[in-house]
Amino acid sequence: MNPPLKVLLLEDNLTDAELIAETLTTDGIKCNVVRVETEDEFIYYIENDEFNIVLADYSLPSFNCIHALEIVKEKRPHIPFIVVSGVIDEELGIEILKKGATDFIFKHRLSRLAPAVKRAIKEYENKLKRIRAEEELKTSLNKLFKKNRYLEIINTIMHAIHSSLNLDEVLENAVESMSKNIEGADNVSIYMVEGKEAVLKSYRGYPEWFIKRVSRIPYPKGFTWKTIIEGKLIYCPDVSKDTVIGPAGREMGTKSYASMPIYFNGETIGCININSLRENAFNEEELELLNTVARQIEIAITNAKHVENIKKAEIKIKEQAELLDKAKDAIVVEDLTQRVIYWNRGAQKLYRWHAEEVLGMDQKDFIVSGKSLSSFLKARETVIEKGEWMGELFHLTKEGKEIMVESSWTLILDEKGTPKSILMVNTDITEKKHLESQLLRAQRMESIGTLTGGIAHDLNNVLQPIVMAAGLMREKTSDASLHKLIDIIDANVKRGAQLLKQLLLFAKGFEGEYATVQIRHLLLDIERVLKETFPRSIEITVEVPKNLWTVNGNPTQLQQVIMNLCVNARDAMPEGGKLTLAAENTWVDEHSARMNIDARVGPYVTLIVSDTGTGIPSSIIDRIFEPFFSTKAEKGTGLGLSTVYRIVKDHKGFIKVYSEEGKGTTFKVYIPALNESEKEQGPKEEAIKAPRGREELVLLIEDEPSIREVTNSILKDYGYRVIAANNGAEGIELYLKNKELVKAVVVDMIMPIMDGVEVIQKLKAFNPDVKIIATSGLKEKESLSKSLGVNEFLLKPYNKESLLNTLYKVIMQDHK
Numbered sequence: 001m002n003p004p005l006k007v008l009l010l011e012d013n014l015t016d017a018e019l020i021a022e023t024l025t026t027d028g029i030k031c032n033v034v035r036v037e038t039e040d041e042f043i044y045y046i047e048n049d050e051f052n053i054v055l056a057d058y059s060l061p062s063f064n065c066i067h068a069l070e071i072v073k074e075k076r077p078h079i080p081f082i083v084v085s086g087v088i089d090e091e092l093g094i095e096i097l098k099k100g101a102t103d104f105i106f107k108h109r110l111s112r113l114a115p116a117v118k119r120a121i122k123e124y125e126n127k128l129k130r131i132r133a134e135e136e137l138k139t140s141l142n143k144l145f146k147k148n149r150y151l152e153i154i155n156t157i158m159h160a161i162h163s164s165l166n167l168d169e170v171l172e173n174a175v176e177s178m179s180k181n182i183e184g185a186d187n188v189s190i191y192m193v194e195g196k197e198a199v200l201k202s203y204r205g206y207p208e209w210f211i212k213r214v215s216r217i218p219y220p221k222g223f224t225w226k227t228i229i230e231g232k233l234i235y236c237p238d239v240s241k242d243t244v245i246g247p248a249g250r251e252m253g254t255k256s257y258a259s260m261p262i263y264f265n266g267e268t269i270g271c272i273n274i275n276s277l278r279e280n281a282f283n284e285e286e287l288e289l290l291n292t293v294a295r296q297i298e299i300a301i302t303n304a305k306h307v308e309n310i311k312k313a314e315i316k317i318k319e320q321a322e323l324l325d326k327a328k329d330a331i332v333v334e335d336l337t338q339r340v341i342y343w344n345r346g347a348q349k350l351y352r353w354h355a356e357e358v359l360g361m362d363q364k365d366f367i368v369s370g371k372s373l374s375s376f377l378k379a380r381e382t383v384i385e386k387g388e389w390m391g392e393l394f395h396l397t398k399e400g401k402e403i404m405v406e407s408s409w410t411l412i413l414d415e416k417g418t419p420k421s422i423l424m425v426n427t428d429i430t431e432k433k434h435l436e437s438q439l440l441r442a443q444r445m446e447s448i449g450t451l452t453g454g455i456a457h458d459l460n461n462v463l464q465p466i467v468m469a470a471g472l473m474r475e476k477t478s479d480a481s482l483h484k485l486i487d488i489i490d491a492n493v494k495r496g497a498q499l500l501k502q503l504l505l506f507a508k509g510f511e512g513e514y515a516t517v518q519i520r521h522l523l524l525d526i527e528r529v530l531k532e533t534f535p536r537s538i539e540i541t542v543e544v545p546k547n548l549w550t551v552n553g554n555p556t557q558l559q560q561v562i563m564n565l566c567v568n569a570r571d572a573m574p575e576g577g578k579l580t581l582a583a584e585n586t587w588v589d590e591h592s593a594r595m596n597i598d599a600r601v602g603p604y605v606t607l608i609v610s611d612t613g614t615g616i617p618s619s620i621i622d623r624i625f626e627p628f629f630s631t632k633a634e635k636g637t638g639l640g641l642s643t644v645y646r647i648v649k650d651h652k653g654f655i656k657v658y659s660e661e662g663k664g665t666t667f668k669v670y671i672p673a674l675n676e677s678e679k680e681q682g683p684k685e686e687a688i689k690a691p692r693g694r695e696e697l698v699l700l701i702e703d704e705p706s707i708r709e710v711t712n713s714i715l716k717d718y719g720y721r722v723i724a725a726n727n728g729a730e731g732i733e734l735y736l737k738n739k740e741l742v743k744a745v746v747v748d749m750i751m752p753i754m755d756g757v758e759v760i761q762k763l764k765a766f767n768p769d770v771k772i773i774a775t776s777g778l779k780e781k782e783s784l785s786k787s788l789g790v791n792e793f794l795l796k797p798y799n800k801e802s803l804l805n806t807l808y809k810v811i812m813q814d815h816k
Contacts (some may be wrong), residue, residue: 231261460796468803609669697721727753728752
């Protein structure tokens with residue numbers, strides 16, 4: 001229950017004051033009125049009490065509302081101020097408003113007082129909310145600025161530390177950057193342990209006499225050795241209470257200090273010291289910054305320690321490189337007894353077999369795949385007979401991995417022209433073949449998508465009159481049995497519309513809003529759903545690192561990807577099994593990118609869904625992403641994986657599938673990663689009820705007779721007048737005849753004779769301010785129509801409420 005309003009009334013006439021109070025109470029405003037007549041009284045109450053509103057007579061014997069308004073604006077600037085007077089005219093009232101009054105009311109028209117007070121109080125409350133929100137925003141921005149400042153400092157120091165691999169330069173860069181960026185750090189130094197001494201390696205801000213005294217600190221003196229021995233941060237905010245600091249530090253005037261250990265291979269090898277000439281110089285963020293710097297120095301030291309080993313390795317590699325064969329291809333020579341007599345470096349890299357392991361062996365016994373054995377033996381006969389042979393063969397690496405090579409054989413003759421050996425040059429074309437296969441599949445999917453999109457568009461036009469006619473039928477009959485039939489129609493139309501949305505998603509993609517998404521959150525949410533809904537015979541495991549990168553995506557679509565893959569996994573394990581959901585950070589290098597036409601070099605978040613189910617036969621694995629292809633007989637729509645494929649493609653990602661019959665299947669979904677922090681998404685708008693028209697004239701341009709007829713009927717039932725055209729040309733003609741009367745145009749984007757694009761362009765040429773609603777069964781038409789300047793877009797099939805709400809919104813734009 002709201003408390004009564006506190007009203008400060010500046011009024012010298014008691015009768016008028018009582019009338020004003022009675023008017024407010026009669027109109028339902030509970031209030032406590034404090035009446036004052038003089039300036040002193042007015043100032044006293046303004047300064048010492050809290051009021052919701054001020055009502056003031058224009059003129060009093062010793063005081064007037066203009067002066068009172070000035071006092072309020074100075075002392076309580078946000079309180080509403082309404083002038084209630086019988087002596088001012090409208091022109092004077094407007095001047096008062098210009099000076100800052102909220103409203104003015106004539107005493108002979110007090111019926112306006114209560115509405116004006118309510119409106120002023122509401123505006124006052126909204127203003128207070130805005131002020132509080134602005135203050136909260138300012139506080140948040142200050143915190144963010146401070147955080148960003150520390151991040152900038154960390155980045156600056158890290159860059160300085162890692163700009164060199166020379167240890168001395170690393171330490172110099174570190175103290176230089178810290179002395180410039182850590183506020184309050186008057187002196188900065190780094191000590192490293194050498195035997196029983198802590199040796200000063202780098203410093204800034206110390207006087208020369210101090211350096212001479214403390215360049216080498218013997219064990220275990222001072223806070224430097226205390227830090228090294230204890231291996232943890234030491235912070236002293238007030239040196240006057242400290243017993244550890246040495247006499248040199250006190251003589252220099254140190255008032256507070258912090259010391260952070262530096263580790264290497266688990267041992268403390270030194271420390272960073274920062275001193276200040278004032279007490280309590282360092283806050284928690286600066287101490288954390290010091291810790292971060294110490295950890296980065298540790299990394300830099302590790303890198304520096306490895307530099308020598310790396311240089312030695314580079315020298316060795318350079319020496320070996322001079323002995324390597326220049327050819328990248330695998331070059332093999334076998335004699336006429338079919339024994340390997342030469343095996344180059346390229347062959348070793350390709351097959352993983354070293355020369356000493358294969359010399360003297362028959363290739364068919366260790367690198368020729370069973371798929372190509374007959375072709376390999378036939379090639380030997382051909383090269384002896386014709387002197388050369390070229391073709392493609394399946395080979396095996398030492399690990400048993402199957403590869404495809406393009407092989408060129410030449411018969412080598414001795415000086416007498418007698419065959420003595422066969423030279424074989426094998427080029428790895430596995431990646432090439434893999435990419436060709438992907439390209440063919442992508443082309444096939446694109447063709448299917450084009451066909452699917454066309455079908456979906458036509459079916460949307462079929463569903464549109466059904467869904468709208470069902471709504472009209474429901475309103476025109478009270479027969480309960482017919483309502484049940486209409487419910488069945490509604491349910492099945494919605495089901496069909498949902499199916500069409502999936503088809504269009506596969507065919508054209510979906511322009512959903514993208515945001516920064518943390519897939520870890522999606523997986524943890526889905527884990528709870530799966531454990532509540534999947535059979536208990538399926539063991540569900542989620543493995544997600546805490547440092548998982550974020551991605552730019554549509555969270556609803558990515559969630560659908562995960563759910564579709566999980567449902568497939570469940571169906572593949574009717575007797576139970578193990579379902580594993582995982583995600584990991586992945587860097588796709590050039591080699592991996594070459595293996596997939598949709599991959600790019602860079603960071604990805606890999607989403608993994610793995611099951612121990614029945615597996616996918618190798619004969620159909622290339623078709624699983626095609627729409628309507630299903631192995632679930634009557635249970636599946638065949639759209640689950642095609643939807644996954646489209647969503648991932650729209651997110652500029654790619655998918656890898658690994659499956660073995662009887663053992664299970666693993667899907668790996670790669671989504672490009674971001675280097676941004678997680679962001680929260682805003683709330684969604686709520687739907688509003690459909691309003692009625694007020695006899696406005698609407699031009700409807702629609703080539704589908706059923707849609708045109710039902711739309712016409714709905715608009716008329718809801719208070720609109722309608723003129724309808726069955727094509728664009730007829731629509732333009734009707735518009736020109738009724739240009740001054742037409743309040744809005746509803747036009748389909750795809751029509752014969754003259755399509756929606758041309759219609760919109762002509763309408764805009766005749767009247768740039770014409771209100772247009774474009775409709776289509778294809779989502780991508782929305783961006784096209786918006787680029788032409790339409791006011792709104794409706795995606796078919798839309799319901800009655802969507803049409804009426806949109807039309808009302810467009811028409812009412814003229815009344816704002």
